[in-house]
Amino acid sequence: MKILLNPAFESLRTFVESVPHIFGEEGKTIYKGRNKIKVIKIGEIDVNVKRYRVPMFFNRVIYTFIRKSKGLRAFQYPQRLLEKGFETPQPIAYIEERNFGLIGYSYFVSVHCPYSRRFYEFGDADIKDCSDIVIAFARFSAKLHEAGILHLDYSPGNILFDKEDGEYKFSLVDINRMKFGKVSIEAGCANFARLWGQIPFFELLAKEYAATRGADEVLCRDLILTYRRKFWTRFAKKHQVKYTLNF
Incomplete structure (x- = not known):
């Protein structure tokens, strides 16, 4: 399992490491489609966890060896917006599971946006x-x-x-x-x-x-x-x- 953690959220490392194991049971589902999004409360912080579906075989190869996965881009891009003064949920972590060397489920974890x-x-x-x-x-x-x-x-x-x-x-x-x-x-x-x-x-x-x-x-x-x-x-x-x- 590959984990990229925002240093500002080192205190959430244990939670982040547990995400693939608890995602199915914990949290409130706020979106369910090709991907699934849940809100999970960790102490005083509401956290969004988005699980990306396992890509089709061809895309699994592409996202493993050639292109950045959607979850990885979702983790990396926010900083570029935040640095220029535009709001987007602060990224916490990117998690990637692999099966037989190819990308499986991946997760993007961020601070939950309070705007309704x-x-x-x-x-x-x-x-x-x-x-x-x-x-x-x-x-x-x-x-x-x-x-x-x-x-x-x-x-x-x-x-x-x-x-x-x-x-x-x-x-x-x-x-x-x-x-x-x-x-x-x-x-x-x-x-x-x-x-x-x-x-x-x-x-x-x-x-x-x-x-x-x-x-x-x-x-x-x-x-x-x-x-x-x-x-x-x-x-x-x-x-x-x-x-x-x-x-």
């Missing part, structure tokens, strides 16, 4: 009821992109937020798919394609994003709506579902 809200709530929201959040989020996203950070799964479930002392705070999760480097206006606008919301939501988002980055508002609006349409059209075709978007 996600962007799912804006699918049918009236812009009058969420304009302040949209403005804050647009400015946050613009600064994120200006810092050379592109979250490649910028979807509603991966953007956590809450209001503290009159200010909206955002935290990004599931950051194993990231791109670092210059983010063009077009790439930044395309990054919003997975979000839920009505046309006024995206119009305001485009206006504030453009203003913060010094870009053309009409161009940003057109790019955001175009990439949104393309993404959801592909999504519906792939999953053979019907959907309705107001364009």
